[in-house]
Amino acid sequence: MSQWYFFIIVVVAILAYTLYNYFAQKRIVKTLTEEEFKAGYRKAQLIDVREVNEFENGHILGARNIPLSQMKMRMKEIRPDKPVYLYCQSGMRSARVAQMLYRKGYKDLYQLQGGFKKWTGRIKAK
Structure with missing residues (x-):
């Protein structure tokens, strides 16, 4: 019986953590739709947080590549006084970067809903 209590406590803790x-x-x-993202990203810092090879295969025109794996070292390249528009392939990495930036004092953070795979606008590829 105590095993069930333990299992229930673990499941509840996981659910609480996920909701939090x-x-x-x-x-x-x-999180912005593509139209909202297009309307504001030219006046902001547009950051692609995907890895270099993903960026080179195609990225939103005007984006700067600062991969998640390099973000801690290169965070100073992002100005805290201007809006930051983030995107990755699906939205998971950009959310993690937003959390990192928020902890360092960045407040004006936006991400593309669905990530680059849902983008239908202009792109640049090498």
Whole structure:
């Protein structure tokens, strides 16, 4: 019987942690549709957080590549006084980068809903 209590406590803890992260994420970064993203990214810092090879295969015109794996070292390249528009392939990495930036004092954070795979706008490829 005590095994069931332990199992239930673990499941409840996982659910609570997941819900907390979900709502914290909503507070940290605003997720924009493609149209909303297009309307604002030219006046902001557009950051592609995918790896270099993904970036070279195609990226949104005007984007700068700062991969998640290099973000801690290169965070100073992003100005905290200007809006930051982030995107990755699907939205997971950009959400993680937004959390990192938020902890360092960046407040004006946006991410592309669905990531680059849902983007239908202009792209640049090498």
